[in-house]
Amino acid sequence: MLKELQESYGKIFEEGLMNEINQVGTLKEVPEGFKLMEIGDYIKSMPLLISGAIKILREDGDGDELLLYYLERGETCSMTMTCCMGDSKSEIRAIAETDTKLIMIPVAKMEEWTAKYKSWRNFVFDSYHTRLNELLNTLDTIAFSKMDERLIAYLKEKARVNKSNSIHNTHQEIAYELHSSRVVISRLLKKLERMGKIELHRNYLKILAL
Amino acid sequence: MLKELQESYGKIFEEGLMNEINQVGTLKEVPEGFKLMEIGDYIKSMPLLISGAIKILREDGDGDELLLYYLERGETCSMTMTCCMGDSKSEIRAIAETDTKLIMIPVAKMEEWTAKYKSWRNFVFDSYHTRLNELLNTLDTIAFSKMDERLIAYLKEKARVNKSNSIHNTHQEIAYELHSSRVVISRLLKKLERMGKIELHRNYLKILAL
């Protein structure tokens, strides 16, 4: 585990902290689609991402979903932290977007390290910072953009975290994450194809130029 | 200042911390409508609310506004904290919703206290926690609710923070904060009046039963 840890966090954590993480953390590998957290769960450990990506989703009372953002290498889930400290339930769902490696830290260590290690405090504050800004961005897109722009932004972001210009999802799946309907997404995708920006296939699409 | 401090924060901060706040903080009173922070500002001090309420607004590139949430007694602005630590610009605008009393703390103290006082750490984490949840709620409302529900929620919340069932705003002002148009808001308000839930007047309205 030490090797992975070094690569992703070596530059930001102090040596003492690295050693502690190495001792109490457990390396975990999960496949694409693996559900790491469900709404209403109590959380007992906190993830540090080594590789891959995790998508964070929000759901309303009627089961309608909405993609909030992705977590990537070197990041952690601020929601988890707030849950742990506040001893409250998860407000979100977390699903592996790609095959993902992460280190799980027992919650108990969190507060201890916050008092003990400056680099940990900075990391935690930085996570909150990043997350708040991601949430603001998501909110902007929803409040100020129409569906066509949101779709384009979604495709770009998805291509980025998956490091591929092929997006392997059905229109229905895309519709879920954008909280829209299949018909609307099909319509807009077709329009993008006619503009020469993407190429549609069964079960996947290719981004040509967005 | 010590008196105000005691009333709002006496129960949560350690004595040593209270003394420090008393020494480096400055009491500030601002009238309703006072702009405390503008998008793009660099922040050099952090507010602790004593009384009143502050509304936090987001704006897109075209000048369209959106109300995010209110800060109230005993709370602070997480955005400010992230800005200070990350040394970045403000992403939001802050305007006093009512006459407001607050204590301003120089940014420099923040990190020092985080290492030194457990109660301060808890306060800061708790603020992040509350703010993340408020943002999620706002996002829910926008993503999953229609304008009529959003309007009702808005009126209720506004009545709550103002501690009054009279809301002194023009339809235009309400429209701005909900990122809608005056005509739409007038239409929906009229509908609420016809349902006997509110009473409309020039420049203000009264909530009867929501």
Added chain:
DNA sequence: CGGGCTTTGTAACCTAAGTCACTGTAGAAT
């Protein structure tokens, strides 16, 4: 009192997006 603001009410219209219903089709399964 009588202009000259600002605010509110309303009708007519437009557009984005959601819904329903149906067809076409690629690919897996038999």
Added chain:
DNA sequence: ATTCTACAGTGACTTAGGTTACAAAGCCCG
């Protein structure tokens, strides 16, 4: 090869909400 099924395409229609335009109050102030 034929059938079956999930996925995709499309027309027709509905609705929420935005836009334009204008009339009617309310209100300030000379």
